[in-house]
Structures are given as structure tokens and as C-alpha cells.
Amino acid sequence: MTPDDSKQNWRRSATLVLGVAWAADPWRTALAFFALAAQVVIAALFAYWLKLLIDAIAVSDGRAAVLGACGVVGSIAGTSVFASWGSRVLAGLSGRLRYWLNRRILEISGNLPTIDLHETPEHLTQLEALRRQQYQLYQAVPRLIALLASVIRMVTMGVLLAGVTPALLALPLFGIPALLVSPWTGGLFRAGEERTAEPARRAEHLLELTATAGAAKEIRLFRIAGELRSRFHAEHRRIRRIHHRLQLRAAGIGVVSRCFFVIGYVGAVALVVSLAAEGRATVGDAVLTATLAGQVLALVTGSAETLQLTVQSLVAAGRLLYVVDLERSVRDGVVATAEPPKALEHGIRLKGVSYHYPGTDHPVLHGVDLWLPAGQTVAIVGDNGAGKSTLVKILAGMYRPSSGAVLFDGIAVGAMDPAEFRRHLSACFQDHARFEFLVRETVGIGDLSALADPSRRDVAVERALDSAGASDLLPGLASGLDTQLGPRWPGGVDLSGGQWQKLSLARAMMRFGPLLLLLDEPASAIDAEAEHDLFRRWAVASRQAAARNGGVTVLVSHRLSTVRMADLVVVLDKGRVAEAGTHDDLIRHGGLYAEMYRLQSSSYR
Numbered sequence: 001m002t003p004d005d006s007k008q009n010w011r012r013s014a015t016l017v018l019g020v021a022w023a024a025d026p027w028r029t030a031l032a033f034f035a036l037a038a039q040v041v042i043a044a045l046f047a048y049w050l051k052l053l054i055d056a057i058a059v060s061d062g063r064a065a066v067l068g069a070c071g072v073v074g075s076i077a078g079t080s081v082f083a084s085w086g087s088r089v090l091a092g093l094s095g096r097l098r099y100w101l102n103r104r105i106l107e108i109s110g111n112l113p114t115i116d117l118h119e120t121p122e123h124l125t126q127l128e129a130l131r132r133q134q135y136q137l138y139q140a141v142p143r144l145i146a147l148l149a150s151v152i153r154m155v156t157m158g159v160l161l162a163g164v165t166p167a168l169l170a171l172p173l174f175g176i177p178a179l180l181v182s183p184w185t186g187g188l189f190r191a192g193e194e195r196t197a198e199p200a201r202r203a204e205h206l207l208e209l210t211a212t213a214g215a216a217k218e219i220r221l222f223r224i225a226g227e228l229r230s231r232f233h234a235e236h237r238r239i240r241r242i243h244h245r246l247q248l249r250a251a252g253i254g255v256v257s258r259c260f261f262v263i264g265y266v267g268a269v270a271l272v273v274s275l276a277a278e279g280r281a282t283v284g285d286a287v288l289t290a291t292l293a294g295q296v297l298a299l300v301t302g303s304a305e306t307l308q309l310t311v312q313s314l315v316a317a318g319r320l321l322y323v324v325d326l327e328r329s330v331r332d333g334v335v336a337t338a339e340p341p342k343a344l345e346h347g348i349r350l351k352g353v354s355y356h357y358p359g360t361d362h363p364v365l366h367g368v369d370l371w372l373p374a375g376q377t378v379a380i381v382g383d384n385g386a387g388k389s390t391l392v393k394i395l396a397g398m399y400r401p402s403s404g405a406v407l408f409d410g411i412a413v414g415a416m417d418p419a420e421f422r423r424h425l426s427a428c429f430q431d432h433a434r435f436e437f438l439v440r441e442t443v444g445i446g447d448l449s450a451l452a453d454p455s456r457r458d459v460a461v462e463r464a465l466d467s468a469g470a471s472d473l474l475p476g477l478a479s480g481l482d483t484q485l486g487p488r489w490p491g492g493v494d495l496s497g498g499q500w501q502k503l504s505l506a507r508a509m510m511r512f513g514p515l516l517l518l519l520d521e522p523a524s525a526i527d528a529e530a531e532h533d534l535f536r537r538w539a540v541a542s543r544q545a546a547a548r549n550g551g552v553t554v555l556v557s558h559r560l561s562t563v564r565m566a567d568l569v570v571v572l573d574k575g576r577v578a579e580a581g582t583h584d585d586l587i588r589h590g591g592l593y594a595e596m597y598r599l600q601s602s603s604y605r
């Protein structure tokens with residue numbers, strides 16, 4: 001799915017932004033339109049008042065001369081008043097639109113049930129272009145209004161010129177070639193955006209690397225600053241080359257199309273001058289034609305430019321439409337036919353689960369069949385890249401299996417409402433987020449209902465910190481739970497990698513008695529002994545919780561001394577289940593796990 005040029009899509013894009021503008025600020029939208037329309041009509045009438053004045057002077061008509069003079073002065077003053085008022089209203093409207101459109105983007109990307117949007121190159125290209133073209137998006141409504149005002153101006157001028165001689169109505173037609181090529185150059189612009197999206201993303205990644213403390217160390221250690229700089233230059237050279245070629249083509253098209261108008265302008269003035277010489281037009285008509293013909297030139301070139309800018313804005317709106325449609329198609333694809341179970345009686349089954357990442361055809365998981373009995377703690381082990389984190393994300397419903405299904409007590413996850421389903425889960429992911437909020441909030445957002453209740457939130461957060469082995473963090477923080485995290489914020493503190501990980505773990509512990517607790521290397525940044533100790537406590541706690549609702553805890557860890565405490569150990573190898581059983585069974589079996597365990601134990605001796 002890519003944004004297309006079809007008429008229907010242009011119309012839908014325009015309707016989308018106008019709908020957002022109306023929802024955001026109906027008064028400003030209406031006032032902006034009124035101010036611009038008034039401005040262009042008054043500006044066009046200037047030529048009429050001038051003609052009246054000149055003709056009145058020619059026939060010594062004092063009253064008509066005064067009226068004409070007042071009209072001339074009034075249209076000059078009116079044009080400038082409405083222009084400055086209109087631009088202020090438009091600026092205010094753009095600000096409101098900026099907020100509303102960003103809010104819509106945030107809503108869509110945050111509410112999609114799966115995380116495909118963030119990992120599919122095709123979707124990323126659209127999102128990236130949308131982010132970079134935000135200005136175009138905010139300007140969509142002002143430009144659409146300006147375009148409409150141009151049409152009104154064209155009609156007003158058409159009526160005035162037809163009053164001199166209907167033949168002058170042909171004058172704006174000479175501007176049509178300039179108008180016609182505008183969407184074409186808009187298409188060039190879009191192609192440029194798409195072609196530069198990837199090099200721009202690469203350049204941004206290089207910039208980000210230089211701004212992160214982690215990369216800063218390695219950049220110095222491996223002395224790769226020069227290498228990064230030359231890669232950055234190379235990406236920008238690619239971007240410049242693409243833009244340069246497109247600008248040249250757009251400029252060429254523009255010059256050729258405007259030549260037609262110059263021919264029409266010269267012809268129109270020559271026609272009225274010859275009519276005046278024959279006595280079939282007045283001197284005022286000649287002045288009106290010369291003035292309006294000049295305005296038509298500005299109007300046509302201005303309209304062509306406004307149309308081109310509008311097209312650019314509608315291209316950006318088309319990308320928003322793409323994301324809106326994506327959200328709709330994902331939502332329509334979700335048909336919740338079953339409620340998640342309140343408690344697990346039997347367990348969780350993975351039935352022939354295969355998965356390949358979007359944009360690749362290489363499966364990362366191959367027909368995984370697994371049975372995770374209710375109330376058990378399950379450890380997943382395997383080499384790097386074996387597919388453990390992918391399996392965890394599938395269990396969390398973040399990815400839909402390419403084939404196969406995950407069933408909770410026989411109910412397929414795909415049949416449940418994703419938001420409802422996730423209310424029964426908790427997780428600490430390997431690539432956990434660093435929410436730079438107050439400590440209380442960074443942990444407490446794991447259970448928004450507890451966080452919203454002042455009488456129990458601190459107790460709940462402290463309990464979660466304790467379960468995550470993170471209580472030792474608080475005494476070191478000047479304002480305890482009220483400490484702002486993140487060095488970018490006033491009074492904010494930064495934490496070590498291990499401390500951030502502990503907070504992420506505490507966030508996962510906020511939810512009481514989930515049906516599935518997923519812990520993907522939750523303690524990889526802390527020492528083995530502390531992890532061992534933590535897992536022993538969780539195993540006891542989850543057995544107690546499991547006695548109530550049959551919840552399953554899944555732990556991914558490379559530390560087999562911790563893993564051995566689990567009720568069930570699953571060994572993944574290249575996306576397949578190689579072995580599954582208790583630690584003792586697997587050691588007796590003498591397979592892959594026994595070999596991994598032997599190697600790890602010997603390295604600790």
C-alpha cells in the first residue's frame with residue numbers, strides 16, 4: 001500500500017485535512033476563508049474603481065470621480081487590512097492544526113495493536129516522510145483556502161474583463177498550461193521525498209550515534225569519527241543529487257508553461273488599445289485591462305505556485321491518510337469473538353507458530369509447538385538469534401504469527417480484543433523503554449489505575465520496586481519517588497543501564513497476578529547472583545499467584561544457574577524447539593541443554 005495520485009485520493013486527503021481543521025478550530029477556519037476571500041475580491045475591484053475615476057475625469061463627472069477615488073483608496077486600504085488580518089488568523093490556525101495533526105499521529109501510532117508499523121520498511125518510509133513533511137501538513141489548510149481565494153479572484157476578474165470585451169475572457173486560459181503542470185511537479189516532489197527517505201534516515205542515524213553516550217565511547221575507541229563523517233557526507237551528497245535533478249526538471253517545466261501566458265497578456269493589451277483607438281472602448285477600459293492583465297499574470301503564476309504547494313501539502317496529507325488507512329485496516333482485521341479468560345485452568349499452547357519479519361522471507365520461527373502449563377514458570381534458552389525475543393513478542397501479541405496460533409485455555413489470541421488481552425499480561429522487554437518521568441510514574445505506569453489512586457500508588461510502586469530488587473535505588477535519589485529521571489530535564493538524574501533495567505522490571509511487577517508474565521533477559525545488566533536471588537523470589541511469588549489464577553511466568557535468560565529453577569526449560573535452536581523438559585530431565589537427556597550447562601558451569605569453576 002502506497003499513497004497514490006488518484007483523484008479520489010486527492011479528494012480524501014483534502015477532506016481529511018479540512019475535517020481536522022474544522023474539528024480543531026471551526027471559527028478560525030471560517031474566518032481565515034472569509035478574510036482571504038474578502039481580500040482578493042477587494043484587490044480585484046481596484047482596477048474597476050480606477051477605470052471609473054479615469055472615465056469620470058474624461059467626461060468631467062464630479063460625483064463619479066469622487067466615487068471612483070473613494071473606491072481606489074478603499075480597495076488599497078481594504079486589501080492591506082484584510083491581508084494582515086487574514087495572515088494572523090491563518091498563522092493561528094496553522095498552530096492549532098499542528099497540535100491536532102500531531103495528536104492524531106500519536107494516537108494512531110500508539111494505538112495500533114501490533115508493532116509492525118515501526119518495523120516494516122515500507123511503513124517506516126511513509127512515517128519518516130510524514131515526520132519530515134510536517135510543515136507541509138500544517139500548511140495544507142491555509143494553502144487550500146488560498147487556492148479557493150484564487151478561484152474567487154479569478155471569477156471577479158473574469159467578470160470585470162468580460163465587461164470590456166468578452167474576448168478578454170480568453171486571457172486566463174493562457175495560464176492553464178502553468179496550472180496543468182503543477183500536479184506533475186508535485187509528483188516529482190513526492191518521488192524525491194520517497195527517494196531521499198532512506199539516505200535521510202541513514203544520515204539521521206549517523207547523527208544520533210554521535211549524540212548518544214554509548215556510541216560516543218566506541219567512536220573514540222575505534223577512531224571512527226572520520227568514517228562516520230564521510231558516510232554522513234555521502235548520504236547528503238545522494239540527497240542533494242536527487243533534489244538537484246528534480247529541481248532542474250521542475251524549473252524547466254515551469255518556464256515553458258509560463259511562456260504561453262506572456263503571449264496572451266501582450267495580445268489582450270494590444271486588443272483593447274486597438275478597440276480604444278476605434279472608439280469602441282474608453283481610456284478607462286484600457287487602463288482597467290492593463291491593470292487587470294498584470295494581476296492575471298500574478299494570479300496565474302501565484303495560483304500555479306499555490307496549487308503546487310497545495311499538492312505538496314496534499315502529498316503529506318496522503319501520507320497521513322496512509323497511516324489512517326493502515327490503522328483502519330489493522331483494526332478491521334481484528335474481530336474480537338472471544339473474551340480473554342479470567343484465569344488459566346489448563347495453560348497456553350503454541351500451535352505450529354512460524355514467523356518472518358516484515359520485508360524478509362526468512363522465517364525466524366519454524367512451526368513452534370509448545371505447551372506452557374498453567375501456574376508454571378517456564379525458562380526459554382538458546383543461542384543469540386535463536387528467536388527467543390521474537391517468541392516473547394508473539395506471546396505478548398506484538399506480532400501476529402505468520403502461521404499457526406497461540407491459545408490461552410484453547411482461546412486463540414487472534415480472537416481476542418488486543419487491548420483487552422494485554423490487560424492480562426505484564427512484561428519486561430529486552431529493549432525496554434526509558435520513560436523520563438518521575439520515578440513514581442516511570443514505574444507506576446505499569447498499572448495506571450494504581451498510579452491514579454493517591455492512597456495506594458506509593459505503596460504499589462514501592463512493592464513493585466521491591467519485587468524487582470530495586471528498593472536499593474531509592475535512598476540514592478534526592479527526592480525519592482519524586483525524582484525526575486533523565487539528565488535533559490531540570491533536576492533530572494540519569495541512571496546506569498542496570499538501574500534503568502530494574503525500573504523496567506519494577507514496571508512489569510506493578511500488575512498484580514497477570515495471566516502471563518514475560519521477562520526477556522530482565523536482569524542481564526545485573527550480576528548473576530542478584531538475578532539468581534530475584535528469580536528464586538519470583539518463582540515463589542508466581543507459584544503463590546498461580547495458585548489463584550494459574551498465571552504463567554516466562555523467563556528468557558542466558559544464565560543457566562537461574563534457569564534451572566524453572567518448572568519447564570525450553571531450548572530454542574535456530575527458531576525451532578530443540579528440547580523441552582525440567583532441568584534434571586534435560587541434563588539426563590544429554591542433549592544441547594546439557595552441553596550448554598556443562599560449558600557454563602566449567603567456565604565458572
Ligand SMILES: Nc1ncnc2c1ncn2[C@@H]1O[C@H](COP(=O)(O)OP(=O)(O)OP(=O)(O)O)[C@@H](O)[C@H]1O
Pocket residue numbers: 119357358360364382383384385386387388389390391430
Ligand atoms: N525487527 C527485526 N527485523 C528483522 N529481523 C529481525 C528483527 N528482530 C530480530 N530479527 C532477527 O530474528 C532473529 C531472532 O532474533 P531474536 O531477537 O528473537 O533472537 P534472540 O534469541 O532473542 O537473541 P538474543 O539472545 O541475542 O537476544 C535474528 O536472526 C534477528 O536478526
